[in-house]
Amino acid sequence: MNTETPSHLQKVLEAGYFAVTAECGPPRGGDPDAIRKKAALLKGSVDAVNVTDNQTAIVRMSSIAACHHLMQLGLEPVMQMVTRDRNRIALQSDILGAYSLGIKTILCLSGDHQHFGSQPDAMNVFDIDSINLVRTVWNMRETGQDMSGFNLKTPPRMFIGAAANPFADPFEYRVIRLAKKIDAGADFIQTQCVYNLDRFAQWMAGARNEGLTDKVHILAGITPLKSEGMAKYMAERVAGMDIPDSVIKRMAGVPKKNAAREGIAICLETIAALREITGVRGIHIMAIEWEETVAEIVAAAGLLPRPAADQAEGVL
Amino acid sequence: MIVGEQKSIAEIKEIIAPYKKLLILGCGTCVKTCFAGGEDEVATLASALRLALKKEGKEIAVEEFTVERQCEDAFIQEAAPHIAQNAAVLSLACGAGVQAIARRFVKVPVLPGVNTTFIGVLEKQGLFTEECSGCGDCKLAPFGGICPVTRCSKKLLNGPCGGSRNGKCEVSPDIDCAWQLIIERLKILGQLDHLRDYMPPKNWKTSHAGGPRKLVREDHII
Numbered sequence A: 001m002n003t004e005t006p007s008h009l010q011k012v013l014e015a016g017y018f019a020v021t022a023e024c025g026p027p028r029g030g031d032p033d034a035i036r037k038k039a040a041l042l043k044g045s046v047d048a049v050n051v052t053d054n055q056t057a058i059v060r061m062s063s064i065a066a067c068h069h070l071m072q073l074g075l076e077p078v079m080q081m082v083t084r085d086r087n088r089i090a091l092q093s094d095i096l097g098a099y100s101l102g103i104k105t106i107l108c109l110s111g112d113h114q115h116f117g118s119q120p121d122a123m124n125v126f127d128i129d130s131i132n133l134v135r136t137v138w139n140m141r142e143t144g145q146d147m148s149g150f151n152l153k154t155p156p157r158m159f160i161g162a163a164a165n166p167f168a169d170p171f172e173y174r175v176i177r178l179a180k181k182i183d184a185g186a187d188f189i190q191t192q193c194v195y196n197l198d199r200f201a202q203w204m205a206g207a208r209n210e211g212l213t214d215k216v217h218i219l220a221g222i223t224p225l226k227s228e229g230m231a232k233y234m235a236e237r238v239a240g241m242d243i244p245d246s247v248i249k250r251m252a253g254v255p256k257k258n259a260a261r262e263g264i265a266i267c268l269e270t271i272a273a274l275r276e277i278t279g280v281r282g283i284h285i286m287a288i289e290w291e292e293t294v295a296e297i298v299a300a301a302g303l304l305p306r307p308a309a310d311q312a313e314g315v316l
Numbered sequence B: 001m002i003v004g005e006q007k008s009i010a011e012i013k014e015i016i017a018p019y020k021k022l023l024i025l026g027c028g029t030c031v032k033t034c035f036a037g038g039e040d041e042v043a044t045l046a047s048a049l050r051l052a053l054k055k056e057g058k059e060i061a062v063e064e065f066t067v068e069r070q071c072e073d074a075f076i077q078e079a080a081p082h083i084a085q086n087a088a089v090l091s092l093a094c095g096a097g098v099q100a101i102a103r104r105f106v107k108v109p110v111l112p113g114v115n116t117t118f119i120g121v122l123e124k125q126g127l128f129t130e131e132c133s134g135c136g137d138c139k140l141a142p143f144g145g146i147c148p149v150t151r152c153s154k155k156l157l158n159g160p161c162g163g164s165r166n167g168k169c170e171v172s173p174d175i176d177c178a179w180q181l182i183i184e185r186l187k188i189l190g191q192l193d194h195l196r197d198y199m200p201p202k203n204w205k206t207s208h209a210g211g212p213r214k215l216v217r218e219d220h221i222i
Helices: A008-014 A032-042 A063-072 A088-100 A130-143 A171-184 A197-209 A228-237 A245-252 A256-275 A291-300 A309-315 B009-016 B039-055 B073-084 B095-104 B178-189 B192-196
Strands: A019-024 A048-051 A077-082 A105-109 A159-164 A188-193 A217-222 A280-285 B002-006 B021-027 B061-067 B088-091 B110-112 B114-124 B127-132
Touching: A008 A019, A008 A048, A008 A105, A008 A188, A008 A280, A019 A032, A019 A217, A019 A291, A032 A063, A032 A291, A048 A063, A063 A077, A063 A088, A077 A088, A088 A130, A105 A130, A130 A159, A130 A171, A159 A171, A171 A188, A171 A197, A171 B178, A171 B192, A188 A280, A197 A217, A197 A256, A217 A256, A228 A245, A245 A256, A256 A280, A256 A291, A280 A291, B009 B039, B009 B088, B009 B110, B021 B039, B021 B073, B039 B061, B061 B073, B073 B095, B088 B095, B095 B110, B178 B192
Parallel strands: A019 A048, A019 A280, A048 A077, A077 A105, A105 A159, A159 A188, A188 A217, A217 A280, B021 B061, B021 B088, B088 B110
Antiparallel strands: B002 B114, B114 B127
């Protein structure tokens, strides 16, 4: 379906496995052990680990450095890159630098507005947008050229991801935006957390009708809820999140000590439902500061063992 | 028009503190329309300052004068005799006006009394909204006449981000999502196809990113 890259995630997806990735937020500090601890919790349970790039506009260890630490432990990283903080010169430079370190998979994002973060006085960049960034990485891979048309000595060959939010407004535009990201060069799509299965299914139907699910691997986003408070906070305060009242009520309906259990149960039901939707090729688990639950979810969902590198290779 | 907002009395008091004779110089064009620096605002500010400083036991002579436009030499000249009599000028023009006065009268300190905020429109009485960033390369045509460079908080040219909700921007429920407006307008115009067009990276060379800009009109040079 796509140009072959050295990405393990690409091999897993194109070999037809239902892929599992997880998110890992770098620490607000320079200690690599924070990453190593999270890595140990995820190893063996996922095909790749998605490393955020100063998410919610809060300063953290750089995505590139955190990806490097993960690789040293034998995990495949997906490097997130946002256009909020860097202009096109810095973005391209970091793509080359990341590739030189062995990073083979990228997720291109615009990024949360700095208004959300700890330093709202900062200037943002947004020199280019996420779709331009997808096209830039694709151009480097397919033509070997940077944005100036210069022929790069060793062009990066990265597997390219982009995000999609089926729940944001205006809904009628969401499938068109997905198509634009695919046309720009996205190989895989990671969606916003799915709690509203009806709306997600409706969006997937739209994508199938346009033939998009044949062109791109869609990984559905999953975030286990820990408590009623977390559900309410996400529903009200997190941009682009859609948590139906029924889910909040369900979290509220169990004793506090059982809330996390209930959150995982909802998660497992959602994964089962997602596997029935044609065109969903995997899940992306964003267990925010709760990485220890990922292995349990993946095991309980019957998604173990994960294919080894040579296994995925063999099917291609 | 250029929209501005008068600085707080506290800040103005601080910047005029070293001077005993002050000219408050208004501008009768943009800042008059947005009630920040026209003749009326000059009078109100002068009274407020006299009163506030008298209360504090400080002596200051405040003169008032307003020209038609502080950004044009022909009008600035009218202020010359008034400026000559004062120790400093508090200009209530936009930043361009303040600098034009400073350039013309190099020996007099020229102080800003207004924060220049944006190029915008009077949307309704008492509400001004930012509409243009002056990027030097207008691309309003495919966006239904609504500027994503200015009105989308992330300057996105290829569609809305994932943060818009109920037609509002993720930055604030007081901000309309520019892309919601673009899509609604394209729908009315029957031009929704534009949404599928790939917009290449913007050329920022024509904007301030390319350095301070000049416009030379050979046909107007005498």
